[in-house]
Amino acid sequence: MKNASPSASDLSAKIADALRQEIISGVLLSDDRLPSEADLCEKFDVSRSTVREALKRLAAQNLIRTQRGHTGGAFVNKLTFDAAVTQHISTSTLLLSMNAVSFETACEARFTLERACAGLACARRERETFDLMKAEVDRQSDPALSDEAFCASDVAFHRAFVDAADNPVLSYQLAGAVEAMQPLMNMITFPARDRARIVALHIGMANALKARDADEVTALLHELETYTLELADTYRARRAGT
Amino acid sequence: MKNASPSASDLSAKIADALRQEIISGVLLSDDRLPSEADLCEKFDVSRSTVREALKRLAAQNLIRTQRGHTGGAFVNKLTFDAAVTQHISTSTLLLSMNAVSFETACEARFTLERACAGLACARRERETFDLMKAEVDRQSDPALSDEAFCASDVAFHRAFVDAADNPVLSYQLAGAVEAMQPLMNMITFPARDRARIVALHIGMANALKARDADEVTALLHELETYTLELADTYRARRAGT
DNA sequence: GTTTTTCATTTGTCAGACAATTGAAAAACT
DNA sequence: AGTTTTTCAATTGTCTGACAAATGAAAAAC
Numbered sequence: 139m140k141n142a143s144p145s146a147s148d149l150s151a152k153i154a155d156a157l158r159q160e161i162i163s164g165v166l167l168s169d170d171r172l173p174s175e176a177d178l179c180e181k182f183d184v185s186r187s188t189v190r191e192a193l194k195r196l197a198a199q200n201l202i203r204t205q206r207g208h209t210g211g212a213f214v215n216k217l218t219f220d221a222a223v224t225q226h227i228s229t230s231t232l233l234l235s236m237n238a239v240s241f242e243t244a245c246e247a248r249f250t251l252e253r254a255c256a257g258l259a260c261a262r263r264e265r266e267t268f269d270l271m272k273a274e275v276d277r278q279s280d281p282a283l284s285d286e287a288f289c290a291s292d293v294a295f296h297r298a299f300v301d302a303a304d305n306p307v308l309s310y311q312l313a314g315a316v317e318a319m320q321p322l323m324n325m326i327t328f329p330a331r332d333r334a335r336i337v338a339l340h341i342g343m344a345n346a347l348k349a350r351d352a353d354e355v356t357a358l359l360h361e362l363e364t365y366t367l368e369l370a371d372t373y374r375a376r377r378a379g380t
Numbered sequence: 381m382k383n384a385s386p387s388a389s390d391l392s393a394k395i396a397d398a399l400r401q402e403i404i405s406g407v408l409l410s411d412d413r414l415p416s417e418a419d420l421c422e423k424f425d426v427s428r429s430t431v432r433e434a435l436k437r438l439a440a441q442n443l444i445r446t447q448r449g450h451t452g453g454a455f456v457n458k459l460t461f462d463a464a465v466t467q468h469i470s471t472s473t474l475l476l477s478m479n480a481v482s483f484e485t486a487c488e489a490r491f492t493l494e495r496a497c498a499g500l501a502c503a504r505r506e507r508e509t510f511d512l513m514k515a516e517v518d519r520q521s522d523p524a525l526s527d528e529a530f531c532a533s534d535v536a537f538h539r540a541f542v543d544a545a546d547n548p549v550l551s552y553q554l555a556g557a558v559e560a561m562q563p564l565m566n567m568i569t570f571p572a573r574d575r576a577r578i579v580a581l582h583i584g585m586a587n588a589l590k591a592r593d594a595d596e597v598t599a600l601l602h603e604l605e606t607y608t609l610e611l612a613d614t615y616r617a618r619r620a621g622t
Numbered sequence: 623g624t625t626t627t628t629c630a631t632t633t634g635t636c637a638g639a640c641a642a643t644t645g646a647a648a649a650a651c652t
Numbered sequence: 653a654g655t656t657t658t659t660c661a662a663t664t665g666t667c668t669g670a671c672a673a674a675t676g677a678a679a680a681a682c
Binding site for chain 1: 392393396404406432433434436437438440441455458459460461464467468470471472473474475476477478479485486488489490492493495496497499500514545547548549550552553557563587590
């Protein structure tokens with residue numbers, strides 16, 4: 139049997155794991171300074187290159203940042219919501235693109251999760267989110283908008299809706315589901331008639347949210363899901379026919 | 381103004397970004413081989429150490445794997461669902477632990493998302509998932525179980541429920557929400573009486589799922605959320621009183 | 623035709639050097 | 653004493669060159 143550990147003979151991976159564990163377990167706290175590269179060389183009895191490769195691994199995972207100079211070194215990063223969202227979106231997007239997840243599956247997951255926010259969003263929505271959504275709807279109504287920009291605005295609209303639930307953890311989780319769909323949506327073209335339909339549903343959602351009518355929001359999200367699937371089907375049919 | 385780009389003078393970060401872009405954009409596909417380190421040295425006009433640090437960054441993000449030997453090199457990794465779930469859980473857990481997210485907020489997000497799965501889970505549940513959930517319930521009924529093992533089984537139970545929805549994207553997104561709560565739950569102690577209540581709710585959920593009664597599942601998840609919050613309150617009160 | 627040996631390629635690790643950065647300490651100057 | 657300037661030591665960033673280890677392909681031996 140092959141060695142299960144991926145770091146059988148990869149010192150930098152082992153060292154990175156050891157340091158990572160100290161960060162995750164809380165031995166090292168945010169903004170704590172790691173030992174200098176020279177110290178780590180001694181501690182792990184390896185060369186500086188190896189230590190540096192380990193540190194670069196942690197830096198790539200956004201766990202540490204480095205600073206040069208007399209008071210420099212490697213410091214534990216505090217993971218911000220923004221950074222986590224960015225990471226989550228990147229992973230989600232890659233996952234969808236690399237695994238040939240069917241449009242239906244991704245769509246179902248995304249709208250299922252989004253509908254879950256309806257209750258909280260209606261209960262807590264503020265004036266500002268409503269304005270934000272309206273602004274995106276206005277942007278979407280511009281016929282000069284490219285398909286890609288239309289999709290981007292669509293994402294912004296839905297994220298504003300999710301944010302209305304006023305739960306950062308929820309927003310973080312949902313961001314991955316909503317944003318990861320964008321590359322898939324970008325493959326579809328949106329003629330004026332289709333856009334009009336989508337914009338109408340968006341307006342309906344915004345108004346239902348304003349009226350705090352969660353059932354209506356849910357229903358409209360269902361319609362939007364159905365319609366999105368229709369569009370994808372149409373696109374596929376057109377592509378097959380050509 | 382300070383340079384916005386974090387890689388002002390960090391060649392390995394720049395090179396990693398360049399290669400990452402090629403992977404994400406699809407120029408390099410799964411299992412494609414990257415140029416050898418020597419080739420990359422030439423291409424980017426840097427030393428081997430710098431190239432290696434860049435490659436280690438990509439390896440840390442699970443984007444590539446490396447292999448020694450004649451036919452070795454760095455190869456683009458296919459991101460599996462398992463790897464993505466692991467990453468997602470790790471990020472989510474760190475986010476909750478580093479940002480002092482209130483128990484209430486995390487709990488609300490988790491149960492809101494979990495309830496979203498009720499409909500699909502009831503529609504699609506198979507015999508196996510039901511058995512899996514029952515098995516976890518049995519484990520939870522063992523009084524000898526440690527609090528930590530009880531929590532772990534709780535997580536397994538809920539993940540089985542989510543998996544019943546039979547949508548891998550949904551499972552992936554939910555895993556982060558459910559697993560990230562575990563460290564928070566681990567801080568609570570579960571006396572026998574509390575466990576009995578939880579187990580009862582779990583049994584109810586399993587049965588409702590078997591009966592494909594989504595409303596009942598949703599109601600029980602609501603109860604579970606309320607009860608979990610109560611437990612956390614009790615824990616806090618006891619801690620404050622001591 | 624099969625087995626063994628050799629070998630070139632590639633990553634993993636080490637050692638030592640110098641540049642760039644940066645804040646603290648020391649020195650010089652009011 | 654207080655302020656400014658200079659020096660300096662610590663630290664990361666990069667480069668060079670070397671050798672070890674792994675690995676499959678090619679060559680050689682059988």
